[in-house]
Amino acid sequence: MNFIAFDFETANAKRNSACSLALTVVEDNQITDSFYSLINPESEFHWRNTQIHGITAQDVAQAPTFGQLWPHIAGIFYNQNLLVAHNAPFDCSVLKHCLLKEGLEVPRFNILDTVKTSKHFYQNFPNHKLDTLCQELNIRLDHHHNANDDALACAKILLHQEKEFGLNQLESFVKVYPK
Template sequence: MNFVAMDFETASAQRHSAVSMALVVVRDNILVDEFYTLIKPESYFDARNTKIHGITEADVVDAPKFPEVWEQIKQFYTANQLVIAHNAPFDNGVLRETLGHYGISAPHYLSLDTVRTSRKLYPQLPNHKLNTVADALQIDLKHHHNALDDTVAAARILVTQAEQFGVDPLKQLVKVI
């Protein structure tokens, strides 16, 4: 499989408050490249979110705003590109809302949610949170809610699923964004 995995962390409940993001490029089931950045949001920081991911306002004081980040990553969001995430509705929403906040048109791409694939392929799990699925598949998740570690884990989950079950059951769950 060839795809890009993504993950966002946010400063608050506002979907346009991206504070970090990561991308991992997978070619022929091998992780070949990764990208991680902090992002300076134009939003307040909620203590609840900071407690989850540990990123503070001081951490992003010199970080780029999202339009600068977008210039580096927009080539990964094309009509024929598969972009995956664990809980993709959240990450797709953060991307869409952050782009909209800056008046940037949202791209069209193919999306796959590894929460959905995990629910379908591993119904016996007690839940389908990233750390639960990673543990069940013996995938190392170093720091949960670190965007890069979460992205790597999601990519490895999909690669494992493709190897265990084949690509066809996964294709049925691809959505056009």
């Protein structure tokens, strides 16, 4: 399998307030690379979001804005890669709203949501949250809601599912974003 797992954290409830992004690259079923960046959302931080992920306005004061970061990562979303996220509607919405905020085009790409695959494959689990899945599947998750750790865990969940259920079982979960 070849794919890129990604995860955003946001400064507040607005989807255009990304304050961190992580990418985990998988080639031939091996994690080969990762990327992490704080992002200056140029908006206020809500205390609840900071409580969840620990990122503050001071942490991102010198970080690039999404518009400054986009040229460095855009190719990932335009090069027909399979993108994977845990709760993909959220992460895809953050991407879309950050791009629209910057006046940039929203690319079309293939997306697979590990929440959906997990609900299908693991119906007996108590829930399908990232930390629960990691615990149930014995996947290490050091800091839940750290974008880097969450993207890595998402990648490991999909690799586990591919090994356990096979690629053919996963193909039907791949969708095109935006529709």
